[in-house]
Amino acid sequence: MNVAANERNVYENFEVERDILYFKVGRLGLVSFHGRNYNIKKRISADQLSGYITSGQFVKVSSNCYVNASKIATVEGGAILFDPDVPESKQVPVSKWKMYRIKHLLSARKPMAM
Template sequence: MMNVIAEETRNIYESFEVEKDIYYFKVGRLGLVSFHGRNYNIKKTVTTEQLNSYVASGHFIKVSSNCYVNAGKVLSLADGMICFDRSYSETKQIQVSKWRQQGIKNLLSARNPMAM
């Protein structure tokens, strides 16, 4: 039984789709990237080419020097907080500087005119 649970957990962490499953990611040192999704956080080494493809795909918006949010997963942006979930749990929010907030709102509304 324990092996089945361990294998299922391992499969979740290996098979997530960045554009589909991830709310945001933060880039660390030496290619280590922290991916944050609905029910998990995954640290994974990513090549520069992979990282550039995530950013170039248009799915992610840079919100700080090392943090990118999935534009399709943003639920709201107000008072310096980007929320990804209706529960408004701290783990499902990213703080963004107020001076960057308007620029991010403009990018999000350009991608999805019905949002915001």
């Protein structure tokens, strides 16, 4: 019985910036958060959503989908890959135009090696 209670706490106490790969915005404040092994639908306030979007940590890839820029491993073949070594890992489709912009953004964020 304690195991079920602990699992429930994990899903309620996740940190968006640290644990989430991407999220999709639905109607009436319902947001679907996608982590490595789970998906969580949760209602959040407009202020919380605005905070995530304006923080700069999440990049808009479609009209309702935002990707955690720090979790992107690579962008290729029309998709954002989070773990390219695992064939079943999550990926998000992205248009060529957005793919170019995301690659540019990620290259600008990486520190230059000297």
